[in-house]
Amino acid sequence: MTSRFIEALLAAETPVIMEIKARDAAGTDLTDGRSPADLASAYETAGAPCLSVVTGRWFGGDRDMLRAVAARTDLPILQKDFITSDADLERARDLGASAVLLTAALLSAGTLASRIDRCLAVGLTPFVEVVSEGEIQTVTHVADCVIAVNNKDIRDRETGAADIGRSLSLLPAVRATGTRCPVSASGITTPEIAATLLDAGYAGLLIGTGLLRAPSLTTWRDALAEGRR
Numbered sequence: 062m063t064s065r066f067i068e069a070l071l072a073a074e075t076p077v078i079m080e081i082k083a084r085d086a087a088g089t090d091l092t093d094g095r096s097p098a099d100l101a102s103a104y105e106t107a108g109a110p111c112l113s114v115v116t117g118r119w120f121g122g123d124r125d126m127l128r129a130v131a132a133r134t135d136l137p138i139l140q141k142d143f144i145t146s147d148a149d150l151e152r153a154r155d156l157g158a159s160a161v162l163l164t165a166a167l168l169s170a171g172t173l174a175s176r177i178d179r180c181l182a183v184g185l186t187p188f189v190e191v192v193s194e195g196e197i198q199t200v201t202h203v204a205d206c207v208i209a210v211n212n213k214d215i216r217d218r219e220t221g222a223a224d225i226g227r228s229l230s231l232l233p234a235v236r237a238t239g240t241r242c243p244v245s246a247s248g249i250t251t252p253e254i255a256a257t258l259l260d261a262g263y264a265g266l267l268i269g270t271g272l273l274r275a276p277s278l279t280t281w282r283d284a285l286a287e288g289r290r
C-alpha cells in the first residue's frame with residue numbers, strides 16, 4: 062500500500078512534520094492569535110511536506126481545527142488525538158486526515174495490531190508513537206507505518222522534560238524493524254537538535270512548540286539546512 066503521508070515526508074528537502082497545536086502541555090498559548098488555517102499556510106510556505114494537527118483537548122484542540130486545516134491545504138495531515146474506537150478512525154479520515162496517531166504505551170499489543178489493521182483498511186497511515194524497545198517490537202505492518210520515537214512521555218501528559226537521547230539510543234531498534242520512515246517527535250526545540258537527529262539517521266521529525274515559538278520559520282528552516290553535515 063502506498064502512503065501519501067510517508068511518500069511526501071521521504072521526498073522532502075526539509076523532512077519536518079510541522080505541528081499545529083493550540084497550547085503546550087502546561088497550558089500556555091502557542092498560537093499568538095494565528096488561526097489553524099493561517100498556521101497551515103505559513104508551514105506550507107516554509108516547505109512543510111506534511112502537517113500535524115493536535116485535536117486533543119489537553120492541548121486545547123478540537124476537530125474544527127482539523128477541518129479548517131484540511132480546507133486550507135492539500136498537504137497530508139496527521140491527526141494527533143487519543144483514538145479510542147474504530148469510529149474515531151473513520152471520522153479522522155472523513156475530516157481530512159491522511160494519518161492518525163496510535164500511542165503504543167496506551168494500547169495492548171493486540172489492540173495496537175487491530176487498530177493498525179483498521180487504519181490501513183480505511184486508507185489511513187498509522188503513526189505509531191513508541192518510547193521503548195519493547196513497544197517497537199509490537200508494531201505490525203511496519204512497511205506501512207510511521208514509527209515515531211516520542212522524546213516525551215504521554216503517561217505524564219508530556220509535562221516532563223524531553224529526552225533527545227531516547228531517540229538516539231532507540232534508532233538502531235527502530236531501523237531493525239525495517240521501517241522506511243523512522244521519525245523523532247517532541248521536544249525538538251532548536252534547528253541544531255533537529256540537524257543532529259537527521260544526521261543520526263532519522264528520516265523525519267515532528268516539531269510543534271519549537272516552530273510555533275520561532276520568530277521566523279524560514280530562518281529556522283535555513284538554520285536546520287546549514288546545521289546538517
Ligand SMILES: O=P(O)(O)OC[C@@H](O)[C@@H](O)c1c[nH]c2ccccc12
Nearest residue numbers: 117141246247248249268269270271
Ligand atoms: O511541541 P513538541 O514538543 O515539538 O511536540 C510535538 C508532538 O510530538 C506533541 O505535540 C505530541 C506527542 N505526542 C502527542 C500525543 C497527543 C498530542 C500531542 C502529542
